[in-house]
Amino acid sequence: MSSKNLKEQIVHLAISIIGLVSKNAAVATFRQTNAIRLVPLTWVIAYLGKQVSKRNIKQYIDIGTNDGFELKKIVKSIGPFSEVHCFEPNLAIATKLESELKDVHVHAIALGKSSCEAILSTPIKVDGEHQSRAASIVFAHKSNAYGNDAQKVIVKNPRDTSVNWEVPSLIKIDAEGAELDILNELIDMIDSNSVVCIEDHWAIMEQSEQKTYKDALAQVISRLQYKGIHVLKWM
Numbered sequence: 761m762s763s764k765n766l767k768e769q770i771v772h773l774a775i776s777i778i779g780l781v782s783k784n785a786a787v788a789t790f791r792q793t794n795a796i797r798l799v800p801l802t803w804v805i806a807y808l809g810k811q812v813s814k815r816n817i818k819q820y821i822d823i824g825t826n827d828g829f830e831l832k833k834i835v836k837s838i839g840p841f842s843e844v845h846c847f848e849p850n851l852a853i854a855t856k857l858e859s860e861l862k863d864v865h866v867h868a869i870a871l872g873k874s875s876c877e878a879i880l881s882t883p884i885k886v887d888g889e890h891q892s893r894a895a896s897i898v899f900a901h902k903s904n905a906y907g908n909d910a911q912k913v914i915v916k917n918p919r920d921t922s923v924n925w926e927v928p929s930l931i932k933i934d935a936e937g938a939e940l941d942i943l944n945e946l947i948d949m950i951d952s953n954s955v956v957c958i959e960d961h962w963a964i965m966e967q968s969e970q971k972t973y974k975d976a977l978a979q980v981i982s983r984l985q986y987k988g989i990h991v992l993k994w995m
Contacts, residue, residue, distance in 0.1 A: 801830060801833060802833075802837075804957070804992075804994050805833060805834055805837045805838060806837075807992070808834070808838060808930060808955060808957060808992065809837060809838045811930075811955045811990050811992075812838050812930050812955060815928055815953045815954075815955060815990070816928065816953070817841075817928045817929060817930050817953065817954070817955060818841055818842040818843070818927070818928070819841055819842060819843040819844070819845075819924075819927045819928070819929040819930070820834065820835065820838075820839070820841045820843070820844045820845070820929065820930045820931075820932075821844075821845045821846075821847075821923060821929050821930070821931045821932070822834075822844075822845070822846040822847065822932050823846075823847045823871055823931065823932065823933045823934070823935055823942060824847065824848070824932075824933060824934035824935040824936065824938075824959075825846040825847060825848040825853075825857060825866075826848060826850075826853065826934070827853060827856075827857075828846070828848075828857050828860065828861065830932065830934070831844075831846055831861075831864070831932075832861075834930070834932065835864075838930070841930075843865070843924075843927070844861075844863060844864045844865065845864070845865045845867065845923050846861075846864055846865070846866055846867065847867045847869060847870065847871055848866065848867075848868065849868065849869055849870035849880050849913035849914070849915075850868075850880055850911070850913070851868050851911070851913070854866055854867075854868035855868070865922070865923075867921060867922075867923075868914075869913065869914045869915065869916050869921075870913055870914070870915045870916075870935070870938070871915065871916060871917070871918055871921075871935070871938070871941075871942045871945070872915040872916070872917065872938060872941050872942065872945075873917065873941045873944070873945060874915070874917055875914075875915060875916045875917050875920050876915050877912055877913070877914060877915070878912070878913055878914075878915045879910045879911070879912060879913070880910065880911050880912075880913045881910050917945055918942070918945050918946055918949060919945070919949070925946065925949040925950050925951075926949065926950070926951055927951060928951045928953035928954050929950065929951070929954045929955075930954070930955045930957070931946070931950065931954060931955070931956045931957070932957045932959075933956065933957070933958050933959065934958075934959040937973070939958050939959075939977065940973060940976055940977050940980060943956075943958075943977075943980045943981075943984070944980060947980065947983055947984060947987070950989065952987050952988035952989055953988070953989075954989050954990075955989070955990045955991075955992070956984060956989055956990070956991045956992070957991075957992045957994055958977075958981075958991065958992070958993050958994065959993075959994050981993070
């Protein structure tokens, strides 16, 4: 065996050992705090994959898809799913997703408490490019939080969509602070064998006017868990 091949095998072995230890640490952290904090997406997906297999989940719903990075990783690593739905209110991004993801039902809307029209506020980088991975929904009674770039979008209650929420599903929610409203609407709709992965934005929300966001989200998560739904907060 050449020294080059030996070095490559040693590197691969080291990566495998580090990955295994880190995954176990991530799961231990989740069990202690109900959240996986600051770990790579691949480890989160590995954890979710075990839950999906255990609960025989066949549907994936991605709420707040943005450019589809997480969606593509999850579908590739955990799938195949019989149905895949994604919700992305930014029309330009949703149109691009629709052209790229042929087997995904792309919904160019946001989800919320009620069906209405709202503003999608998107910060702009210093160089003038859109910072597409950090947008938020601003409703009519609020001011434009960022004031940089805005577009009108459609918000719908989950009940007003074509998704069958009663099928056991893996549901990922990354809605830049709208998670609470969405979960409050879904709690009586989704099957008890579902798995919900939430990207938690409580720090951002409590810097704004919603000082009770963290406690309110914790209460909703407790209700979901009481129903038997597996909940993972990814921070």
